[in-house]
Amino acid sequence: MSALLVIIIIGVLITLIIESLPSIKALGIGFLWGKVWDPVQNIYGAYPFLVGTLLTSFIALIISIPFSYAISIYLGEYNPKGWLSDLLKNTIELIAAVPSIIYGFWGLFVLVPLVRTLEMKIGVAPYGIGVFTSSLILAVMIIPYASSLGITLIRMTPSPLKEAAYGLGATRYEVIRKVIMPYTRSGLFAGILLSLGRALGETMAVTMLIGNTSAVADSIKNAIFGPGNTMASVIANEFTEADHTEYLSALIELGLVLFFVTVVINLIGKRIITKFTNN
Amino acid sequence: MEAKIGFRNTKSVIFKSIVVFFAFVITLPLIIILIYIIKQGITQVNWHFLTNVPAPVGEKGGGILNALWGSFLMVMVAAVVAIPVGMMAGIYLSENSRTRLAYYSGLCVDILQGVPSIVVGIVVYFWIVKPLGTFSALSGSFALAIMMLPIVIRSTEQTLRLLPDSLKEAALSLGVPYHRVILKVIVPCGFAGILSGITLSIARVIGETAPLLFTAFGNPYLSSSLTKPMESLPHLIFTYATSPYDDWHNLAWGASFILLMFVLILNIVTKVITRKWKVQL
Numbered sequence: 407m408s409a410l411l412v413i414i415i416i417g418v419l420i421t422l423i424i425e426s427l428p429s430i431k432a433l434g435i436g437f438l439w440g441k442v443w444d445p446v447q448n449i450y451g452a453y454p455f456l457v458g459t460l461l462t463s464f465i466a467l468i469i470s471i472p473f474s475y476a477i478s479i480y481l482g483e484y485n486p487k488g489w490l491s492d493l494l495k496n497t498i499e500l501i502a503a504v505p506s507i508i509y510g511f512w513g514l515f516v517l518v519p520l521v522r523t524l525e526m527k528i529g530v531a532p533y534g535i536g537v538f539t540s541s542l543i544l545a546v547m548i549i550p551y552a553s554s555l556g557i558t559l560i561r562m563t564p565s566p567l568k569e570a571a572y573g574l575g576a577t578r579y580e581v582i583r584k585v586i587m588p589y590t591r592s593g594l595f596a597g598i599l600l601s602l603g604r605a606l607g608e609t610m611a612v613t614m615l616i617g618n619t620s621a622v623a624d625s626i627k628n629a630i631f632g633p634g635n636t637m638a639s640v641i642a643n644e645f646t647e648a649d650h651t652e653y654l655s656a657l658i659e660l661g662l663v664l665f666f667v668t669v670v671i672n673l674i675g676k677r678i679i680t681k682f683t684n685n
Numbered sequence: 686m687e688a689k690i691g692f693r694n695t696k697s698v699i700f701k702s703i704v705v706f707f708a709f710v711i712t713l714p715l716i717i718i719l720i721y722i723i724k725q726g727i728t729q730v731n732w733h734f735l736t737n738v739p740a741p742v743g744e745k746g747g748g749i750l751n752a753l754w755g756s757f758l759m760v761m762v763a764a765v766v767a768i769p770v771g772m773m774a775g776i777y778l779s780e781n782s783r784t785r786l787a788y789y790s791g792l793c794v795d796i797l798q799g800v801p802s803i804v805v806g807i808v809v810y811f812w813i814v815k816p817l818g819t820f821s822a823l824s825g826s827f828a829l830a831i832m833m834l835p836i837v838i839r840s841t842e843q844t845l846r847l848l849p850d851s852l853k854e855a856a857l858s859l860g861v862p863y864h865r866v867i868l869k870v871i872v873p874c875g876f877a878g879i880l881s882g883i884t885l886s887i888a889r890v891i892g893e894t895a896p897l898l899f900t901a902f903g904n905p906y907l908s909s910s911l912t913k914p915m916e917s918l919p920h921l922i923f924t925y926a927t928s929p930y931d932d933w934h935n936l937a938w939g940a941s942f943i944l945l946m947f948v949l950i951l952n953i954v955t956k957v958i959t960r961k962w963k964v965q966l
Contacts, residue, residue: 408773408774408777408778408786408787408790409786409790410770410774411774411790411793411794411797411834411838412786412789412790412793414793414797414831414834415793415796415797417808417812418800418804418805418808421808421811421812422804422807422808425807425811472707473707473708473710473711475707476703476704476705476706476707476708476711477707477708477711479704479708480704480705480708481708484701484704484705494708494709494712496956497712497715498711498712499952500715500949500952501711501714501715503888503889503948503949503952504715504718504892504945504948505891505892505893505894505919505944505945505948506892506894507892507894507919507922507923507926507941507944508718508722508892508922508941508944508945509718510923510926511922511926511937511938511941512718512721512722514926514927515934516717516721546711546714546715549711577693577694577696577697578697578700578701579693579696579697579700579701580693580697582700600799603799606801607799607800607801607802607803607804608801609801609802609803609894609895610894610895610919610923614923614926614927638801638803638895641803641807642803642895642898645806645807645810645898645899646898646899646902657807658807661803661804661807664801664803664804665800665801665804668799668800668801669796669799669800671799672795672796672798672799673792673795673796676795
């Protein structure tokens with residue numbers, strides 16, 4: 407049964423490669439930076455989706471980092487036990503439990519009008535939906551992944567190290583800054599990698615909020631606040647509409663790229679964690 | 686010197702306040718979302734809503750029976766496939782952690798855990814939907830089963846690994862054959878941990894939409910046939926939420942409320958199990 411897993415993974419890989427062969431053959435490596443995605447004219451370029459995916463994920467990551475660090479430090483160091491800590495920890499786990507479709511639905515009806523008002527204030531086209539809105543929701547969704555790991559790792563800091571620092575007269579802040587942070591740095595980084603992996607592959611909430619346009623934005627401002635598309639969202643939207651082989655296989659090639667990227671990111675993350683916990 | 690330590694202490698206090706602020710502020714979106722969904726959804730839910738299929742646009746009423754039944758059926762089938770396979774794989778991994786096969790399958794569990802659900806959908810489309818020539822509930826279940834596997838495997842493996850070796854050794858020394866030791870001693874001892882893994886995996890896949898888009902697809906009518914398209918709660922929410930009709934939005938709010946309640950209850954059950962038997966996940 408254990409071997410079955412290896413078979414599933416190899417099967418996934420082979421299926422993706424075989425089904426994307428037509429587009430790999432027809433378009434070659436240029437697929438990745440082709441700027442035009444126009445199924446009607448049979449032109450396929452993945453660049454808009456690569457940019458969209460990276461942009462949403464990184465904005466989400468940047469928004470989420472202060473929160474996940476704060477949660478890790480608070481629950482790992484300041485308040486590791488007690489009802490308040492349990493309550494907060496369970497609440498954060500619930501964030502991960504809410505289905506992404508519900509985040510998307512809520513975002514569409516509550517967050518989009520809010521962002522629209524914000525966009526009018528700062529003077530960009532008030533779409534409401536778009537890359538920025540998706541990133542906001544994504545940021546909330548990925549926080550539990552980085553922080554649950556961070557809590558465990560910060561608690562693993564050996565107390566002799568901390569006690570030695572207190573003994574030298576360090577304040578709480580200095581202990582965290584100079585002892586705990588350097589000690590757990592690689593582990594916290596791994597947590598962020600894992601949440602990045604989540605963000606890259608997240609489909610439903612992003613599909614509902616990003617606006618789904620395959621055109622490349624003309625300025626950075628429009629790229630962030632305007633509508634876009636990610637690899638996952640374009641697959642979700644167009645897969646069942648793809649009416650000829652090349653179109654379909656171009657979409658699958660996107661899936662293949664997504665698969666590779668998330669696998670690499672996850673494996674690096676896990677590798678760092680294993681290394682950290684073994685030491 | 687006095688002033689300096691005062692400054693350092695102030696910095697420490699300020700830092701702590703910032704940390705506390707950020708740590709608690711993040712619960713706000715969750716609370717707002719929960720309250721919003723409950724407020725919008727609870728007015729929709731009544732007996733009629735739970736026992737009828739969606740009404741066409743323009744007609745009043747209608748419910749989500751088809752999606753409830755479909756979600757239930759597909760998750761059940763997925764669980765029937767994933768639980769035995771996952772448990773067996775988990776037992777293997779905990780019993781033989783040093784073999785090469787265990788190393789590679791452990792690696793594959795990690796990979797599978799990180800595979801975006803939409804990719805699972807694509808692959809199952811080519812494995813089942815295309816050969817059968819139609820979208821089907823069976824393929825949806827299969828996709829969900831793949832999503833469940835890593836959670837069941839990891840929880841089984843980790844629970845069993847925590848059991849003391851003396852348990853197994855005591856049974857073996859009494860002359861009990863190996864397979865009976867596993868079935869009658871090891872698995873019952875780790876039962877709570879395995880069970881919490883199962884409830885957690887069900888909570889995770891019941892809200893999955895992306896793998897169902899190209900597999901179970903959706904169906905506005907009540908259907909029990911595994912070889913036909915079938916509606917599910919998350920898919921119904923997706924289709925109706927992105928539709929332009931207010932009646933359909935209300936239906937989707939109701940469905941979101943039900944789905945959210947399922948997920949919350951399953952998570953609480955998992956918490957209770959882990960609390961009661963003190964298992965670590």
